[in-house]
Amino acid sequence: MSAKHQDLEIQTRIDHILARLREEGFRVTPQRLAVLEVLAASENHPSVEAIYDQVRRRFSTISLATVYKTISLLKEIHEVLELGFADRSSRYDGHKPYPHPxxxxxxxxxxxxxxxxxxxxxxxxxxxxxxxxxxxxxxxxxxxxxxxxxxx
Amino acid sequence: MSAKHQDLEIQTRIDHILARLREEGFRVTPQRLAVLEVLAASENHPSVEAIYDQVRRRFSTISLATVYKTISLLKEIHEVLELGFADRSSRYDGHKPYPHPxxxxxxxxxxxxxxxxxxxxxxxxxxxxxxxxxxxxxxxxxxxxxxxxxxx
DNA sequence: CGGATAAAAATAATCGTTATTAATAAATAA
DNA sequence: TTATTTATTAATAACGATTATTTTTATCCG
The missing domain is CATH 3.30.1490.190 (Ferric-uptake regulator, C-terminal dimerisarion domain)
Incomplete structure (x- = not known):
């Protein structure tokens, strides 16, 4: 898959989630956009900490609580899948937000x-x-x- | 399955775990016995709280920490299966301590x-x-x- | 038995997550 | 555009399940 094609896929996914947010009556804020951009671009099912670290590179003042809230919101509208593990850690899948192995x-x-x-x-x-x-x-x-x- | 047969099965399981504890060099204490008796008798994959409540009926002075430690020990010797869920709750299977659906x-x-x-x-x-x-x-x-x- | 030491009880500490509250900014109406 | 309303954010306190700590107790083995 070419880099360009991948960028397009990511952008399509971002646009879809943005549409879903508006559809459900939620506001699109820079913080939310930053978080879902990381989720859409990440290939590695990131943890909350990993998302927080990534987002802070471009948005240094964002609060950890905002990251949690945004992920929680995306879960609510079924646009992210949470993988909670026995050791209490969680990883997130922003690509396929439905159950899969x-x-x-x-x-x-x-x-x-x-x-x-x-x-x-x-x-x-x-x-x-x-x-x-x-x-x-x-x-x-x-x-x-x-x-x-x-x-x- | 008759009640008698079931009692026998439970006792067999208890004896097996007791043997495993001794085998691994761990002591058999009344607290440990009480916890594994509940695990062996329970048909419903109990939570830590549920085990604690059951055990306390016959052993009113037992500490919650002891229940946690005992379960942790039984996990260590692979005689209990922990089912951790996304909501951070855990349930325990003392009958089939190996992965299964x-x-x-x-x-x-x-x-x-x-x-x-x-x-x-x-x-x-x-x-x-x-x-x-x-x-x-x-x-x-x-x-x-x-x-x-x-x-x- | 008796001593060595593992285990228990009580409780403090930890840590990921959630709740709170005041400040900010997005949407809407005038 | 500007005012108004209200959702959202940042900062931080609170929470709660689990783990660690410390003192006391009890098991195991000679």
Whole structure:
């Protein structure tokens, strides 16, 4: 994928979220724009701290609370996906704000999105077996990514 | 399953964990016994608070910190599975202390264990697609259990 | 038993997140 | 445009679940 094409994709995503904010009656402020720009541009499911650090480079006076509030707002309008982990840390996905599987490298922290065609079948199996009406899910695989596996 | 049979199963589980504690060189104290008895008897993936409340009925002087420490110890020797959720709450499974799928009712909080045969296939798919060496996983389905679905 | 030392109780500290409040700025009306 | 309304921000206090600390107690093993 060319750099130009990627820039376009990012801008499209930003525009979409801006439209969603207006649509829901929320104001578009420089702080919100800065946060969602970081989320749209980031390829690495950043943490709140990582977002805060990035945003501060261009917006030195922004408050950490504002970052939290903005992320919370984006969650509310379903434009960001929160990945909370057992160790109480959270990472955020601003690209695909709907449930999908993740592969998490326990060595370098990298998070990758696989396309798993058999997930649908698995959901069906769970439904028929238990009588649950399944609304959403969360699926994480943990292990070593290709790079870390070779370095060890 | 008869009540007697269930009692036997619970006792077997308790004995196993006690053996594991001794094996690892940890002492068996009345507090630890009380906590793991609750974990072994509970069918409902209890929270720390729920365990604390149960234990206190028979052991009124036990400290909350002791409950935390005991659970942490049982995690360490891989005899309890912690399920940490995005809202920072945690529930504990003392029956199957290895990764397995869960169905969580978002209305009543009930947690059920399905047997999903296609999970193995899914893991294979993730491995071949990404080059990850998968070590463990976490899979939760959220929705309405059979009872709650009918009551709504 | 008795001593070494792990574990428990009580409580203080920690830390990520949320709530509060006064100041600011965006939207709207005049 | 300017005034007015009200959402949003910044700064910081508060919160709460978990962890660390310290003193006391109790288990284990010879």
């Amino acid at each position: 993740h592969l998490i490298c326990t060595r370098c922290g990298r998070i990758q999105d696989p396309e798993l065609s058999s997930l649908e079948e698995l959901t069906r199996e769970a439904t028929t077996q238990t009588g649950f009406e399944i609304v959403t899910h969360r699926l994480d695989f943990f292990g070593l990514c290709n790079d870390c596996r070779c370095e060890e | 869960h169905l969580i009712c978002t209305r009543c909080g009930r947690i059920q264990d399905p047997e999903l045969s296609s999970l193995e296939e899914l893991t294979r798919e993730a491995t071949t697609q990404t080059g990850f060496e998968i070590v463990t996983h976490r899979l939760d389905f959220f929705g309405l259990c059979n009872d709650c679905r009918c009551e709504e």
